[in-house]
Amino acid sequence: MKQYDVVIVGGGIHGAGVLQAAAAAGHSALLIERVGLASGTSSRSSKLIHGGLRYLESGQFALVRESLRERAIHLRIAADLVELKPFFIPVYQDTRRRPWQLKVGLWMYALLGGFDASTRFGAVPRHEWSTLDGLDTQGLDAVIRYHDAQTDDAMLTRAVVQSALSLGAELAMPASFSAATLTDDGVRLSYVSGAQAIECIARVLVNAAGPWAPQVAGKVRPPIAIPDVDLVQGTHIVLPFAVTAGIYYVESPTDGRAVFVMPWHGAALIGTTETPYHGAPDQVHPLPEEEEYLLAVARHYFPAFRHLTREHIIQRFAGLRVLPAASQGAFDRSRETIFSTDREPKPRVLGIYGGKLTGWRAAAAHVLQRISASLPALQPRAATDQLILRRPA
Numbered sequence: 507m508k509q510y511d512v513v514i515v516g517g518g519i520h521g522a523g524v525l526q527a528a529a530a531a532g533h534s535a536l537l538i539e540r541v542g543l544a545s546g547t548s549s550r551s552s553k554l555i556h557g558g559l560r561y562l563e564s565g566q567f568a569l570v571r572e573s574l575r576e577r578a579i580h581l582r583i584a585a586d587l588v589e590l591k592p593f594f595i596p597v598y599q600d601t602r603r604r605p606w607q608l609k610v611g612l613w614m615y616a617l618l619g620g621f622d623a624s625t626r627f628g629a630v631p632r633h634e635w636s637t638l639d640g641l642d643t644q645g646l647d648a649v650i651r652y653h654d655a656q657t658d659d660a661m662l663t664r665a666v667v668q669s670a671l672s673l674g675a676e677l678a679m680p681a682s683f684s685a686a687t688l689t690d691d692g693v694r695l696s697y698v699s700g701a702q703a704i705e706c707i708a709r710v711l712v713n714a715a716g717p718w719a720p721q722v723a724g725k726v727r728p729p730i731a732i733p734d735v736d737l738v739q740g741t742h743i744v745l746p747f748a749v750t751a752g753i754y755y756v757e758s759p760t761d762g763r764a765v766f767v768m769p770w771h772g773a774a775l776i777g778t779t780e781t782p783y784h785g786a787p788d789q790v791h792p793l794p795e796e797e798e799y800l801l802a803v804a805r806h807y808f809p810a811f812r813h814l815t816r817e818h819i820i821q822r823f824a825g826l827r828v829l830p831a832a833s834q835g836a837f838d839r840s841r842e843t844i845f846s847t848d849r850e851p852k853p854r855v856l857g858i859y860g861g862k863l864t865g866w867r868a869a870a871a872h873v874l875q876r877i878s879a880s881l882p883a884l885q886p887r888a889a890t891d892q893l894i895l896r897r898p899a
C-alpha cells in the first residue's frame with residue numbers, strides 16, 4: 507500500500523495550493539480530484555485577485571492586508587495569469603457611498619497595500635468619461651478609479667497543480683475519495699479511480715473539497731467535528747457586449763449590493779448574487795431571478811444593455827461560497843478561511859472551509875504550518891512565493 511505524507515481531497519485552488527506547498531516543503535503528496543481541476547467553485551468565481559475593498563467596511567483589515575500582499579505576489583510570480591486592471595466606481599446623485607467616503611476607503615486600501623504603485627487612485631476627469639464603455643453619465647457626479655487584479659481562476663488552479671507536479675507531487679483524477687479511518691499516527695484512506703478501489707496511507711488527510719467538504723469529513727471514522735457552515739450561491743452571467751476600459755464596481759439598483767461588470771473574452775461578465783443554498787452542491791445552477799437581478803444592474807448603468815433579456819445571455823454559471831453559519835445576510839459575513847483539525851497538536855485530518863481564490867497560497871502555507879508536527883522534518887525544495895506559475899498549455 508502506498509504511503510504519503512499528505513493526501514489532499516479536492517482539486518480546486520485550495521487543494522492545488524496545498525499540493526504545491528507540500529511538494530515544495532519536500533513532502534510526498536497526492537491530490538485526489540473527482541471530476542476535473544477547478545471543476546467546482548474555482549472556475550465559478552468572479553476571477554478577481556483582489557484585496558477586497560468592501561471588506562474594509564466590515565472591519566476585516568487583516569484579511570484585506572493579507573489579500574493585498576497576495577495580490578502583489580501574484581503579479582510577480584503569475585504575470586502570465588494575473589493582470590492589474592483599472593476599477594471604476596461611478597458615483598451618481600443617488601449612490602449610497604459618496605466620493606469622499608470612497609477616497610477614505612481607498613486611502614486605507616493603499617495603506618494596507620503598502621502604498622506601492624498599484625494602490626494609486628483618483629477621480630477620472632470628466633472629459634474621459636466617454637471612454638468608459640458607454641457608462642450612463644446622466645446624474646453622474648464622479649467616477650473613482652483604483653486598481654485590482656483579474657485572472658482566469660481555472661487556469662490559475664491548473665498552473666498551481668502543474669507547478670506541484672513538477673516538484674514531484676502526484677495527481678489521481680478522475681478519482682473519488684470514498685472513506686478514511688483514523689489510526690494512531692495518520693489515516694488509512696480509500697478512493698475509487700475508474701473501476702478500481704485504491705487504498706493508501708497518509709500522515710495527514712487535507713480536506714479541500716470546497717462545498718463538498720462537510721460530505722468528505724462525514725466519511726471519516728471515527729467521526730470528526732465539522733464546523734457549522736452555510737452554503738451561499740453566487741451566479742454570474744455573460745452578455746454579448748464588449749467591456750474594455752476596465753472593471754466597473756457598481757451598486758445594485760435593487761438592493762445596493764456591490765456587483766462587478768467585467769471584461770471577459772470580448773464580452774461582459776456580470777456578478778454576483780448571494781442566494782442561500784440548501785441543496786446538494788452538485789445541483790447548483792443559476793436561478794431565473796438571479797439572472798434578472800444581474801440584468802437589471804447591467805441595464806441600469808449601461809444604456810447599450812437596455813434591450814438585453816435573459817435570451818441574450820451567452821454563458822451563465824453558479825458557484826457556492828462556504829461561509830460561517832449565521833443568521834445575518836451573506837454579504838456581511840466573514841470571508842476568513844476556517845481551518846478545522848481532528849486533534850491538536852498532531853492533526854491527522856485538516857479541513858479547509860471557505861476562503862478566497864486570492865488567498866490560496868497563504869492558506870496553503872498556513873495548512874503546512876498547522877500540520878507540520880505530524881510530518882517529518884525535511885529539507886524544503888522551494889518557496890511558493892518564488893515559484894513562477896505559467897499559463898498551462
Ligand SMILES: Cc1cc2nc3c(=O)[nH]c(=O)nc-3n(C[C@H](O)[C@H](O)[C@H](O)COP(=O)(O)OP(=O)(O)OC[C@H]3O[C@@H](n4cnc5c(N)ncnc54)[C@H](O)[C@@H]3O)c2cc1C
Pocket residue numbers: 515516517518519520521538539540541542543544545546547548549550551552553554555556681682683684714715716717718722739740741778824825826827858860861862863864865
Ligand atoms: C460566486 C463566487 C465568486 C467568488 N469570487 C471570488 C473572487 O473574485 N476572488 C476571490 O479571491 N475569491 C472569490 N470567491 C471565492 C473562491 O472562488 C473560493 O474560495 C475558492 O474557489 C474555493 O476553492 P476550493 O478549492 O476550496 O473549492 P472548489 O474549487 O469547490 O474545489 C473543491 C473540489 O473538490 C472536489 N471534490 C468534491 N468531493 C470530492 C471527492 N469525494 N473526491 C475527490 N474530489 C472531490 C470537487 O470536484 C472540486 O473540484 C468566489 C466564490 C464564489 C462562490
